[in-house]
Amino acid sequence: MKAGISPNCSYVWRSICWGRELLAGGLRWNVGDGNLISVMHDKWIPGCGAWKAEENESVSENLMVSELLTDDKKWDVARLQTLFPHFVVKLPPKVLHFAWRALHDMIAISENMRCHHVPTTHICYWCGKVRGTTTHGLIWCDLVREEWKTTKFWADICNFKNLRLMDLCLLIKDKRGEEGVEKWFFLLWMTWKFLCEVKYGKNEKWERLNLDFGQSMFTSYHSARQQVLVEAQLLPKEGARNWYPPPKEMLRVDVDVAFREDGLTSGMGFVVRNFQGKIIFAGCQTIGCTATVLMGELHALMLAVGHCLENDTSPIVVFTDSLLATHVLSD
Ligand SMILES: [Zn+2]
Incomplete structure (x- = not known):
């Protein structure tokens, strides 16, 4: 990559050298041990527009990428954080x-x-x-x-x-x-x-x-x-990844239906929780041979909502994975 052009070299050689400049412009380092890569001068940062480090007074001109790696060839995160400014922003x-x-x-x-x-x-x-x-x-x-x-x-x-x-x-x-x-x-x-x-x-x-x-x-x-x-x-930690609370004065009703593989029986369950994730009521029932998921979900919803109306005056929010059931309810 470093061979030069002499005054009497051939046209072909000149073309090769010209192509080399073009190639060099597009070359990026793939970090291995980092011994040959200059932190500030080489192109080595994937995902960064120019593949180069931003200008940074706290980083020495001679620093090599190998010095940012630990002995077992992992990034030395503490070192990186002191050398390069970083902060956490939470935004959409x-x-x-x-x-x-x-x-x-x-x-x-x-x-x-x-x-x-x-x-x-x-x-x-x-x-x-x-x-x-x-x-x-x-x-x-x-x-x-x-x-x-x-x-x-x-x-x-x-x-x-x-x-x-x-x-x-x-x-x-x-x-x-x-x-x-x-x-x-x-x-x-x-x-x-x-x-x-x-x-x-x-x-x-x-x-x-x-x-x-x-x-x-x-x-x-x-x-x-x-x-x-x-x-x-405030939420229960186990299995609560997709669970978020209802508004403070409301109860959240979750229902679900399961079918046995033989298709002969199905079951439904419901859980009613408050905004703190605390269970207020829960119930389950086998519902025999249900024709469709929709029927099962509606059956479960009726049972859950009935329970709520009998036992608590709080307004409720209903969660079901059947889109159809929510349409039927809201109509
Ligand atoms: Zn302007």
């Missing part, structure tokens, strides 16, 4: 996905598209004035900047126009903690949705970016998540 999957792409300059903004060899101008689509970088589009562009000024984040970032999104993110994390970063990403995601709507959409409701609305959306998301966390802690 689509916002997380957006955040990851934005941090790696992989959202469809002119400058990023040019880096990925999409033939387009490098000027911002929305204002048509300057280079359309990730941070320009999401924060500094004429179309969105005024709205960002209304948020508390403006004071944190307004003097750092040249920083990359990753650095702005670290800045916000230092000032406002992980929850601040979560909120900031939520607003960036709203901004991106707005920009896409302006570019591709025909929807009238996006006349202007409204980050105030974004903040209240985030607040409701956050408090709903806290609520689920609190309630999940």
Whole structure:
């Protein structure tokens, strides 16, 4: 890979060398013992846009990937965490996905598209004035900047126009903690949705970016998540993976039906729990030869609901895996 071109070498050799440059541009390291891979200079990180580590003052220029591995060739997680900034953000999957792409300059903004060899101008689509970088589009562009000024984040970032999104993110994390970063990403995601709507959409409701609305959306998301966390802690741990509690004043009814293989008998059962996961009633019955699952589920529901009506005045929520049964009930 290192042979050179001499002034009198053949046309074929020149072509081979030209092809080698092209090849080198696309080569990535597959980490084995990591002895030959430079942490900062080589392309070795799968899933990261450029396959290279982000600029990072705390990492030595000479650090080799082998130094990030333990003796038994596993990643030295503690070392990685001290060298590379990391934090945990909890956001809806689509916002997380957006955040990851934005941090790696992989959202469809002119400058990023040019880096990925999409033939387009490098000027911002929305204002048509300057280079359309990730941070320009999401924060500094004429179309969105005024709205960002209304948020508390403006004071944190307004003097750092040249920083990359990753650095702005670290800045916000230092000032406002992980929850601040979560909120900031939520607003960036709203901004991106707005920009896409302006570019591709025909929807009238996006006349202007409204980050105030974004903040209240985030607040409701956050408090709903806290609520689920609190309630999940109250649940029985065993087998409760898909179980979530009813609202506090209600009871949750679960019913199910099982058939014997010979098809001659079937059985049904029900469990009624409160918001803490505590069982209030439970029952089961053999129901002979039931014609269909629907009949079985309805039979079980009737029994369970009857029990609830007789013994408790709380409203109930019913869970069944028969979609038909819920249709029959709600009709
Ligand atoms: Zn712009």
